[in-house]
Amino acid sequence: MADWSGLPYDIIHKVTTYLIAVEDFVSFSCVCPSWRSVYLSKQWNQVPQVPFLMFSDNENNGRIRSLLSLCTNKVYKSDLPEASGSRCWGSSLGWLVTLGPDLNIHLLNPLTRVSIDLPHISSLQTHSGEILDQQEFIEKAFVFNKPRENEPDLLVMIIYGPLGRLGFCRPGYSSWICIGDDDRGGFIDALCMTDRIIALSNMGSLFVVDIDGRAVIDITCPHSPQFFTLLFPLWDWEQLSLVESSSGDLWMVHQNRSGHRRSVVFIVYKYDFDKKWWIRLSGLGDCAIFVGDNCCVCVRAPDRFKCRRNCIYFVGKERERRWPNREMFADVGVYCVEDGSCGPLDRGPESPRYYSFPIWVIPTLN
Structure with a gap:
C-alpha cells in the first residue's frame, strides 16, 4: 500500500x-x-467561496452551530462556545462579529475559532429612542479589509442606535469611534469597494465614508431618476442591500415582501458613478447573489459550487422570535431573476433563540 x-x-x-x-x-x-x-x-x-448558511443556535444546546454547505448540501456541526448566547453578523472576509449577553463584542472565525476582542458596547454614544434589548442596539456590523500604516488591516464598522448612526474600530482600539455629527444618521447598509467605504441611507442616498475625517460625503445627485418606482423611506417589508459585483460594479438589491409572507420579489440595480443614477438590470448573467439581513455577496459562475446562476439566495428580513414578545419568522429561499420563481432552502432548527437567526458566512481558513 x-x-x-x-x-x-x-x-x-x-x-x-x-x-x-x-x-x-x-x-x-x-x-x-x-x-x-x-x-x-x-x-x-x-x-472565492459560496457562503455557508449558519443556522440559529438551538435552545437545547447553545454551543453548537449548524452550517449548511450549498456545495455538498450537507449540514456541518461546529462547537462554538464563543458564540453561545450571542447575536452574530456574517462578513465577506470569513469573520463573525459577535455581541454577547455581557455586551462584549468580538471577531470570531467560525472555522478556526480564532477570536479577537473589540471595544465594549458601552463606549458607543447613545441617543434618545426606545431600545427593547441592549443586544438590539447594533443593527448591522461589517468587517472590511482597510489597511492603514501602523494599524491592523481589519476595520469593523457598525450601524447602531435608534438613529442608524455609523461607528467603527480596529482590533486594539479602546473604544468605538462615531462618524459624522448628531444629525447624520439613518444608514441602512455599507460596503467597501476599490478602497472606498460606501454607505446607503434610508432615503436612498449614497455616501462615501471618510474614516480619517470621521465624516460622510453625499455622492448621489438628488435630481437623478434613481430607483424609479421606489418610495422613501422604505416600508418595513422592504430591504435594500449593497453588493459589489464580480466585475467590480456597485449593485443594489431591492427586496419586497408586500404580499403573502412567502411571496418575495427582487430587483437589482447597477450604479453609474458618472451619471450618478441607478440602472435597473434585467439579469445577473453568470452570477449569483447571496442576500441576508447583514452580509450580501456576489459569486461568479456559482454552478461549480452546485449553485444556480442568475439567482438570489436570501435570508428574509423577518426574525425568528428575535426579541421577546415579538413573534417573527426567518424565510430562506432561492429566487430566480429570470422568471421570478422562488424555491425553499433549509431553515435550520425549529427552536431558535429569540436573538438569533440564520446568516451567511464566507468560509475561510486564513
Whole structure:
C-alpha cells in the first residue's frame, strides 16, 4: 500500500490547487500530518467561496452551530462556545462579529475559532429612542479589509442606535469611534469597494465614508431618476442591500415582501458613478447573489459550487422570535431573476433563540 504521507511537499501543494470548496480542504488536511502541514502553511490559492448558511443556535444546546454547505448540501456541526448566547453578523472576509449577553463584542472565525476582542458596547454614544434589548442596539456590523500604516488591516464598522448612526474600530482600539455629527444618521447598509467605504441611507442616498475625517460625503445627485418606482423611506417589508459585483460594479438589491409572507420579489440595480443614477438590470448573467439581513455577496459562475446562476439566495428580513414578545419568522429561499420563481432552502432548527437567526458566512481558513 502506498504511503501517502511520504509524498513530497510540492506534490501535496499541487493537489490542493484542484480543491474548490473550503470543506474539501479541511478534509484534505485531516489525512495525515504532512498533508496538514500544507494547510498550516496557508500557502494555497483559495478561490472565492459560496457562503455557508449558519443556522440559529438551538435552545437545547447553545454551543453548537449548524452550517449548511450549498456545495455538498450537507449540514456541518461546529462547537462554538464563543458564540453561545450571542447575536452574530456574517462578513465577506470569513469573520463573525459577535455581541454577547455581557455586551462584549468580538471577531470570531467560525472555522478556526480564532477570536479577537473589540471595544465594549458601552463606549458607543447613545441617543434618545426606545431600545427593547441592549443586544438590539447594533443593527448591522461589517468587517472590511482597510489597511492603514501602523494599524491592523481589519476595520469593523457598525450601524447602531435608534438613529442608524455609523461607528467603527480596529482590533486594539479602546473604544468605538462615531462618524459624522448628531444629525447624520439613518444608514441602512455599507460596503467597501476599490478602497472606498460606501454607505446607503434610508432615503436612498449614497455616501462615501471618510474614516480619517470621521465624516460622510453625499455622492448621489438628488435630481437623478434613481430607483424609479421606489418610495422613501422604505416600508418595513422592504430591504435594500449593497453588493459589489464580480466585475467590480456597485449593485443594489431591492427586496419586497408586500404580499403573502412567502411571496418575495427582487430587483437589482447597477450604479453609474458618472451619471450618478441607478440602472435597473434585467439579469445577473453568470452570477449569483447571496442576500441576508447583514452580509450580501456576489459569486461568479456559482454552478461549480452546485449553485444556480442568475439567482438570489436570501435570508428574509423577518426574525425568528428575535426579541421577546415579538413573534417573527426567518424565510430562506432561492429566487430566480429570470422568471421570478422562488424555491425553499433549509431553515435550520425549529427552536431558535429569540436573538438569533440564520446568516451567511464566507468560509475561510486564513
